[in-house]
Amino acid sequence: MKVHIIGGGNLGVSIALGLARFSKNNQITVTRRHTASILHLEELGITVSTDNKQRIQEADVIILTIKPYQVDTVLAEILPVISNKVIASGVSGLSIENLQKKIGDSNIAVRIMPNIAAQFGASATCISFNEQHSEQAKNIVTLFQDLGTAPVIDEKLMDAATVLAASGTAFALRYIRASMQAGIEIGFDWQTALAISAQTVKGASEMILAENIHPEQLIDRVTTPQGCTIAGLSEMETHGFSSSLVRGIKAALKKIKG
Numbered sequence: 001m002k003v004h005i006i007g008g009g010n011l012g013v014s015i016a017l018g019l020a021r022f023s024k025n026n027q028i029t030v031t032r033r034h035t036a037s038i039l040h041l042e043e044l045g046i047t048v049s050t051d052n053k054q055r056i057q058e059a060d061v062i063i064l065t066i067k068p069y070q071v072d073t074v075l076a077e078i079l080p081v082i083s084n085k086v087i088a089s090g091v092s093g094l095s096i097e098n099l100q101k102k103i104g105d106s107n108i109a110v111r112i113m114p115n116i117a118a119q120f121g122a123s124a125t126c127i128s129f130n131e132q133h134s135e136q137a138k139n140i141v142t143l144f145q146d147l148g149t150a151p152v153i154d155e156k157l158m159d160a161a162t163v164l165a166a167s168g169t170a171f172a173l174r175y176i177r178a179s180m181q182a183g184i185e186i187g188f189d190w191q192t193a194l195a196i197s198a199q200t201v202k203g204a205s206e207m208i209l210a211e212n213i214h215p216e217q218l219i220d221r222v223t224t225p226q227g228c229t230i231a232g233l234s235e236m237e238t239h240g241f242s243s244s245l246v247r248g249i250k251a252a253l254k255k256i257k258g
Contacts, residue, residue: 008032012065023146
């Protein structure tokens with residue numbers, strides 16, 4: 001596919017890197033007002049430009065990874081030169097209905113919510129689209145399946161997906177940092193503690209994805225009667241480990257909804 005990414009920030013660059021590394025036979029263009037910080041993408045065969053319209057007429061899909069306040073300006077620039085394009089928006093808070101109104105009936109609006117793990121082929125990219133555009137949206141789903149998982153969800157859950165999949169990256173990293181700190185307290189240097197903590201989280205995630213079972217079933221495998229694991233879990237829950245995480249996710253969603 002020919003993929004045109006407008007917005008070469010953290011998310012846009014992560015998607016471009018992921019597509020270059022894990023998805024075959026794509027031609028990728030990334031645009032940004034100032035390109036000095038992303039010129040390294042050219043080493044992977046990615047076209048970098050300050051011109052949002054460069055090669056855009058050839059694109060099979062246009063991905064918007066820009067700020068909400070930039071949407072109208074960018075669309076005013078590109079709409080006169082495109083038609084019959086799939087426009088996949090990663091813009092927070094921009095509904096499919098509003099985007100479709102802005103781009104007109106000759107183009108197709110799809111909403112996506114990837115995260116920056118896309119560059120490692122490990123994003124959880126939630127995707128929504130109108131039913132009448134399901135055939136055209138299949139290419140978007142296929143594209144992001146190469147970058148991790150790509151569940152199709154009801155658009156009303158997209159704000160929740162933002163918290164669970166995008167903000168969730170920060171929440172998971174905070175757990176790893178806390179685990180690393182505990183590792184230092186019990187005797188490891190920080191590099192070793194970090195390596196163990198990060199690999200342990202990766203292993204737990206891979207088991208969940210591979211076996212598709214409830215986490216408690218895997219917890220039971222490593223929890224023996226009167227053992228150290230159950231002692232640690234009990235202490236964490238006494239201090240609100242699970243409940244504080246749930247409250248944090250709900251607080252983040254409340255912030256999005258205003």
